[in-house]
Amino acid sequence: MSDVYVMGVDMIKFGRFPETTVPELGAQAALMALDDAGLKIQDMQALYCGNLGQASAMVGQRILQQIGQTGIGVVNCSNACATGATAFREAWMSIKAGVNDVVLAVGVEQMGKGLLGGAGGGVGIPKEGLLGSGTMPCVFAEAGMEHSRKYGTTFEQFAKVSVKNHHHSTLNPKAMYQIETPLDVVMNAEMISYPNTKLMCSVNVDGAAAAVLVSEKKAKELGLSRAVKVKASVLASDPFTDRDLTMPDVNAVTRIAAKQAYEMAGVGPEDLDLVELHDCFATAEILHYENLGLCADGEAGRMIDEGETALGGKIPVNVSGGLLSKGHPLGATGIANIYEVCTHLRGEADKRQVEGAKLGMTHVIGLGSACGIHILEKVA
Amino acid sequence: MSEEAKSGGPLPVVDWLKGAGTDDPYLEGHKCGACGAVFLGERSTCSSCGARDQIAPTRLSTTGKLYSFSIVHRSFPGIEVPYISAIVDLDGGGTVKGNLIDIEPDPANLEFDMPVEVVFGDALGRKDKEGNSYISYFFKPAA
Numbered sequence: 113m114s115d116v117y118v119m120g121v122d123m124i125k126f127g128r129f130p131e132t133t134v135p136e137l138g139a140q141a142a143l144m145a146l147d148d149a150g151l152k153i154q155d156m157q158a159l160y161c162g163n164l165g166q167a168s169a170m171v172g173q174r175i176l177q178q179i180g181q182t183g184i185g186v187v188n189c190s191n192a193c194a195t196g197a198t199a200f201r202e203a204w205m206s207i208k209a210g211v212n213d214v215v216l217a218v219g220v221e222q223m224g225k226g227l228l229g230g231a232g233g234g235v236g237i238p239k240e241g242l243l244g245s246g247t248m249p250c251v252f253a254e255a256g257m258e259h260s261r262k263y264g265t266t267f268e269q270f271a272k273v274s275v276k277n278h279h280h281s282t283l284n285p286k287a288m289y290q291i292e293t294p295l296d297v298v299m300n301a302e303m304i305s306y307p308n309t310k311l312m313c314s315v316n317v318d319g320a321a322a323a324v325l326v327s328e329k330k331a332k333e334l335g336l337s338r339a340v341k342v343k344a345s346v347l348a349s350d351p352f353t354d355r356d357l358t359m360p361d362v363n364a365v366t367r368i369a370a371k372q373a374y375e376m377a378g379v380g381p382e383d384l385d386l387v388e389l390h391d392c393f394a395t396a397e398i399l400h401y402e403n404l405g406l407c408a409d410g411e412a413g414r415m416i417d418e419g420e421t422a423l424g425g426k427i428p429v430n431v432s433g434g435l436l437s438k439g440h441p442l443g444a445t446g447i448a449n450i451y452e453v454c455t456h457l458r459g460e461a462d463k464r465q466v467e468g469a470k471l472g473m474t475h476v477i478g479l480g481s482a483c484g485i486h487i488l489e490k491v492a
Numbered sequence: 493m494s495e496e497a498k499s500g501g502p503l504p505v506v507d508w509l510k511g512a513g514t515d516d517p518y519l520e521g522h523k524c525g526a527c528g529a530v531f532l533g534e535r536s537t538c539s540s541c542g543a544r545d546q547i548a549p550t551r552l553s554t555t556g557k558l559y560s561f562s563i564v565h566r567s568f569p570g571i572e573v574p575y576i577s578a579i580v581d582l583d584g585g586g587t588v589k590g591n592l593i594d595i596e597p598d599p600a601n602l603e604f605d606m607p608v609e610v611v612f613g614d615a616l617g618r619k620d621k622e623g624n625s626y627i628s629y630f631f632k633p634a635a
Contacts, residue, residue, distance in 0.1 A: 227566070227567070227568065236503065236505065236620055236626065237505065237615060237618040237619065237620050237626050238568075238571075238618065239505065239506075240567055240568055240571055241564070241567050241568075241571035241572060241573070241575060241591070241616075242505065242590075242591060242615055242616055242618065242628055243505065243506070243589060243590045243591070243628070243629075244577030244578060244579075244589040244590050244591055245562065245564045245567060245575075245577040247564070247566075247567060247568075249562075249566070250562045250564050250577050253562035254560045254561065254562050254577065254579055255560075257560045257561055257562060258559070258560045260604075261559070261560060261604040267599075302565070302566070303563075303565040303566075304565060304566045305562045305563070305564050305565065305566070305577075306562055306563035306564075306565070306599055307562075307599075308562075352529065352539050352540040354529075354587065355559070355579065355581075355587040356539075357531060357532050357587065358579050358587050358588060358589035359560065359579055359587070359589070
């Protein structure tokens, strides 16, 4: 089976673009990724498109209607917040299978404002605020409090995640926000669902990201100087755990995916130079330090206290600003984080560059649940 | 139409709340005879072990312990806040999520594993389009 390389990858600056359509946003990112690869839409043999909001509306084809209807096969996919990673992985798999040599993957989303999730619905009466809360800030607060119960993790430690990621985003011109948020500002922001304040919730933004994936043969033809090798691509679903029915378990699904990814890549967490993980809420990032093996179980609070995951630390996490400040356009996130890691491996991340980065990981969680992990390696 | 609706009594908030409108409401689980996993709501196949046709109804306990929680300060329009969204492990099996009432919604008042009991009452005055009232379950600190 051929190795697979990212030859081109890019994202639009995340923001709010109510006047632009979803296919237009996707088309912008697709053209940027093609330019980055030095290729044309006529060179693409297939398109894998990830989007949630218009999952039944042929977004991939409508992107081609913007940039070139070449007749290639299009797969539209949706997998909650793992949608972009799933599209990327389907593209990867088509090359692994020997079906294609050059393919395009696009993730795109247009978001409204406000809370996501909500308990119940369906028949009868609304269950939100009656049978607890199904809002995303609450679901991830409850997951964070499970960590507190086990290890004594504090509100302040969760809040420090947000301070770090907002700081990182001041160095990323493509992030939604570039604003420092000191600890007291984060902790005193409007409480949404304890312990998640407003500044500890990901930002709903519009965005798009795209990648051109190629086979080894094609990569050598095109030149390897900026190529990034896909060392592992894994997708897992949630195994049964005891509290599944009331508490989506984002830990077990991540641990399954991480184990497979490390095995596939033949590396361990200690080999990673940077990680972009799914900080949909500040509480979630803490859990994933342990789930991804960046530290031992129970060490995540210490890890954030000691700055090990900040830029310049032992293993920088979410130097893009993460979902908390770069923003979280659901279907685009799983390719935007691949853009971030590739940019560091190429040595092109400017002020936020992780020095000497050779190996990086991306991680997303789609609640319900899906976990997508990619491990990427510098080639030249 | 359910028996409760025909009789004009309150409807259950979820189909696994049984005995709505009687003096003996309770929560019903469905337990896998092969692996012991407890589910809420009827089903024929176990998603823990995959066993088929071994699931039997079981009456869930009215006592349990607080496993995890959040205090919800912002919800959807019209939902009264703040309130405590609680995850409770019931004694004897089964985990249920609901509002924890009769205690100030302040993290200082809440302890993991604090004992709670399941109580039943009107669903905060909420009615469906036909004007039916509902009975819900709540948690409150054990006496």
